Amino acid sequence: xxxNRVYARMTGRDPREHHRAATPLExxxxxxxxxxxxxxxxxxxxxxxxxHVSTALIAASFTTFAVxxxxxxxxxxASAYDTDDVYFRVATxxxxxxxxVVALGVPNVFHSIDEGxxxxxxxxxxxxxxxxxxxIALWVRVAREDEKRRPTAIAYIVNISIAQLGWIALIFLNLxxxxxxxxxxxxxxxxxxxxxxxxxxxxxxxxxxxxIAERYGLLVIITLGEVILGTVLxxxxxxxxxxxxxxxxxxxxxxxxxxxxxxxWIYFAIPWGRVLEVHPKRAFAWGYLxxxxxxxxxxxxxxxxxxxxxxxxxxxVDATFAALSIAIPVLLFETLLFVLYSLLVMQLDxxxxxxxxxxxxxxxxxxxxxxxGASLGVGILLIACSPxxxxxxxxxxxxxxxxxxxxxxxxx
Numbered sequence: 473x474x475x476n477r478v479y480a481r482m483t484g485r486d487p488r489e490h491h492r493a494a495t496p497l498e499x500x501x502x503x504x505x506x507x508x509x510x511x512x513x514x515x516x517x518x519x520x521x522x523x524h525v526s527t528a529l530i531a532a533s534f535t536t537f538a539v540x541x542x543x544x545x546x547x548x549x550a551s552a553y554d555t556d557d558v559y560f561r562v563a564t565x566x567x568x569x570x571x572x573v574v575a576l577g578v579p580n581v582f583h584s585i586d587e588g589x590x591x592x593x594x595x596x597x598x599x600x601x602x603x604x605x606x607x608i609a610l611w612v613r614v615a616r617e618d619e620k621r622r623p624t625a626i627a628y629i630v631n632i633s634i635a636q637l638g639w640i641a642l643i644f645l646n647l648x649x650x651x652x653x654x655x656x657x658x659x660x661x662x663x664x665x666x667x668x669x670x671x672x673x674x675x676x677x678x679x680x681x682x683x684i685a686e687r688y689g690l691l692v693i694i695t696l697g698e699v700i701l702g703t704v705l706x707x708x709x710x711x712x713x714x715x716x717x718x719x720x721x722x723x724x725x726x727x728x729x730x731x732x733x734x735x736x737w738i739y740f741a742i743p744w745g746r747v748l749e750v751h752p753k754r755a756f757a758w759g760y761l762x763x764x765x766x767x768x769x770x771x772x773x774x775x776x777x778x779x780x781x782x783x784x785x786x787x788x789v790d791a792t793f794a795a796l797s798i799a800i801p802v803l804l805f806e807t808l809l810f811v812l813y814s815l816l817v818m819q820l821d822x823x824x825x826x827x828x829x830x831x832x833x834x835x836x837x838x839x840x841x842x843x844x845g846a847s848l849g850v851g852i853l854l855i856a857c858s859p860x861x862x863x864x865x866x867x868x869x870x871x872x873x874x875x876x877x878x879x880x881x882x883x884x
Contacts, residue, residue, distance in 0.1 A: 478557060478558050479557050479558065479559060480555035480556075480557040481555070481617045482553045482555055482560075482610075482613045482614050482617045482618060483617055483618045484552055484553060484614075484618055484620075484621065484677065484678040485551075485552060485553065485554065485678055485680065486678065486680075487552075487678045487679060487680050487681070488680075489680060492680045492682060492683040493683070493686060494683070494686055494687060494690060495554065495556060497554075497556065497561060497564055498547070498550060498554075498687065498690075499690070500568075501546070501564055501567070501568060502543075502690055502691060502694050503694075504568045504571050504572060505539065505543060505571065505691065505694050505695075506694055506697055507571075507572065507575050508535075508539045508571055508574060508575040508578070509539070509694070509695055509697075509698050509766075509770050509773075510698065510701065511535075511575045511576075511578040511579070512532055512535050512536055512539070512578055512770055512774075513698045513701070513702070513770050513773045513774045513777060514774075514777065515528075515531065515532075515578055515579055515582040516528045516531070516532045516582075516770070516771070516774040517702075517773075517774040517775075517777030517778050517781065518582075519531070519582060519586060520774060520775075520778045520789070520793075520797055521778050521781040521782070521786070521787040521788060521789055522788050522789075523788050523789050523793075524586055527582060527585050527586040528582075528774075530585055530653065531578075531581050531582040531585045531586075532767065532770065532771070532774075533767065534581060534585075534591075534593075534596075534653075534656060535574070535578050535581055535596060536763070536766065536767045536770060537660055537763065538574055538596055538599075538600045539571065539574060540691075540762075540763045540766050540767070541660075541663060541664075541763065542567065542570070542571065542574075542600060542603040542604065542607075543691060544759060544763070545604075545607055545632075545667075546564075546567055546603075546607060547684070547687045547688075547691075548667070548677070548679050548684065548759075549607065549610055549611070549677075550564075551679040551680050551683045551684050551687065552677040552678045552679040552680075553610070553613075553614055553618075553677070553678075559613065560610070563606045563607075563609055563610050564606075566602065566603075566605075566606035567602075567603045567606045567607070569602060570599045570600065570601070570602030570603035570604075570605075570606065571599065571603060572599070573595060573596075573598055573599025573602060574595075574596050574599035574600055574603070575599075576595055576599070577593070577594065577595025577596035577597075577598070577599060578596065580592040580593075580594070580595055580596070581593060581596055584649070585649055588649055589648070589649070590646050590647060590648060590649060590652065591642075591647075591649050591652040591653070591656075593642060593643065593652070594643050597639045597640065597642065597643050598643070600639060601636050601639060601640060604632050604635070604636050605636070607632060608629055608632050608633060608636075611625045611628045611629045611632070612625075612629060615629065620675075621674075621675055621677060621678075623674040623675065624670045624671065624674040624675050624676075624677060625670075626674075627666070627669055627670035627673070627674050628666060628667070628670050631662070631663065631665070631666030631669065631670065632663070632666065634662070635659055635662055635663045635666070638655070638658075638659045638662070639659060642655060642656070642659075664760065667756070668756060671756075672753075676752065679755075681745050681748035681749040681752065681755075682745035682746075682748075682749065684745070684748065684755070684759075685744035685745035685748060686745070688744070688759070688762055689739070689740060689744075691766065692736070692739050692765075692766070692769065693736070695766050695769040695770060695773075696732050696735060696736055696769060697773075698769060698770055698772070698773025698774070699728065699731060699732040699735070699769065699772050699773045699776065700728070700729070700732055701773055701776075701777075702728065702772070702773040702774065702775065702776025702777045702779070702780070703724065703725065703727075703728025703729060703731075703732070703776055704728075705776065705777050705780035706724045706728060706776050706777075706779045706780040706783060706848070706852070707721055707724050707725050707728070708780065709779075709780040709781075709783040709784040710724055710783050710849065712784065713783055713784055713785065719849070720847050720848075720849035720850075721849070722849075723847070723849030723850060723852065723853050724779075724848070724849045724852055726853065726856075727849065727852035727853035727854075727855070727856045728776060728852055728856070730853070730856040730860070731772070731798075731802070731852065731855060731856035731859065734856060734858075734859030734860050734862075734863055735769070735772075735802075735805060735859050737859065737863050738806070738809060738859050738862045738863060738866070739809065741863075741866050741871075741874070742809075742812075742813055742816075742874070743878060744758070744816065746878065746882065747816050747817060747878060747881055747882070748816075750881070750882050751816075751818075751881070754815065754816055754818070757812075757815050758812055758815065758816055761808060761811065761812055761815075762808075762812070764804070764808055765805060765808045765809070765812070767801075767804075768801045768802075768804040768805040768808065769801070769805060770801075771797075771800070771801030771804070772798060772801045772802055772805065774797065774801075775794065775796075775797035775798035775799075775800075775801060776798055776852070778793070778794045778797045778798075779791075779794040779795075779797070779798065779848050779852065781794075782794040782848060783848055791842050791847075791848050791851070792839065792842050792843045794842075794848055794851075795838060795839045795842040795843075795848065795851040795852075795855070796839055798851075798852065798855050799835045799838060799839050799855050799858075802835065802855055802858055802859070803831070803832065803835055803858075806828070806831050806858065806859065806862065807828070809862075810824055810827075810828055816881070817877045817878060817880070817881040818881060819877050819880065819881065821873050821877060823865070823869065823870060823873050824870075824873075826865075827861065827862055827865045827870070830861040830862075830865070831858045831859070831861050831862060834854065834855075834857050834858040834861055835855060835858050837854060838851050838854035838855045838857070838858070839851070841854060
């Protein structure tokens with residue numbers, strides 16, 4: 473798509489455009505999320521190794537939502553209206569600056585929730601509002617230049633603007649943690665309702681189904697970087713503790729890498745874009761549920777980081793806890809994939825139920841082995857076998873089922 477680099481009208485891109493792929497600007501934009509997810513993962517791991525599970529889960533949920541929801545809003549907007557002109561590029565840079573501010577505020581959120589007095593969300597909310605103001609500026613351009621979809625753009629502007637006033641108010645109210653979390657939940661649900669109202673009531677924006685599927689896939693890859701980072705930290709802890717490379721270090725290295733590779737394999741086995749192209753209304757459940765999927769990947773990385781703490785003798789929890797810290801988010805990731813696939817094709821395959829029992833059984837064996845005295849290296853290797861169960865099932869039998877289910881879905 474050739475555009476005026478200084479200024480191009482935001483009238484919408486062709487949702488059937490051939491060979492639509494992520495732009496270099498979008499790839500640069502995604503790199504900033506490495507920093508944000510790394511901050512969340514490291515803080516989550518720290519409080520998990522202290523045994524402060526509620527702090528880790530609540531704070532990680534709050535910050536992960538702020539990061540992923542801003543990414544989702546930008547990515548769908550860019551899929552529909554990316555002009556790649558100066559205005560759009562500068563707005564993207566502002567969103568990136570806001571995300572960096574959010575990342576800087578993550579430790580304050582975790583610390584204040586752990587203290588239990590009030591939620592110190594000042595920096596995170598300030599960064600989030602910066603990101604959302606840039607998004608509003610882009611929607612204002614859409615409202616002015618795309619007359620056909622002006623009501624949709626205005627609906628987005630109103631929803632995002634009202635929500636930001638609510639987030640800013642929370643900065644100054646200094647309410648107790650529990651009360652703040654209640655208002656946070658209400659504001660989050662209000663923001664989640666915005667695209668539903670705008671797109672279903674006033675008309676769909678021209679987002680590109682295959683481009684959107686690729687964008688989500690790229691963020692999955694970015695987030696899988698946390699799993700690789702956690703693996704590196706665990707390997708380093710084993711090498712330092714055992715004064716060099718040992719069998720356990722090799723098991724951690726292979727197991728952590730195989731885990732990341734297996735999770736990548738099963739996510740990209742599904743032709744998301746093909747189904748979204750035929751059934752665009754199914755994109756809402758598909759897109760929203762992946763907020764939890766990204767959170768699960770951050771959790772896997774944090775769990776491997778906890779394992780590094782335990783191996784290094786620095787943790788306040790034991791090896792079984794570390795194994796659970798990895799296995800539970802892996803199970804959440806796999807569960808969400810089965811649910812996402814079933815919702816997208818609107819069918820339930822009994823074979824998937826057997827696969828699901830298989831992945832659960834492997835994870836139970838992995839945690840049980842560590843509880844009975846096996847090393848964390850062995851535990852991580854066994855946990856890595858969980859997505860491998862799905863890989864083997866898909867590549868031997870499941871792909872036939874998937875082909876038939878997708879074909880039926882496309883014919884609906």
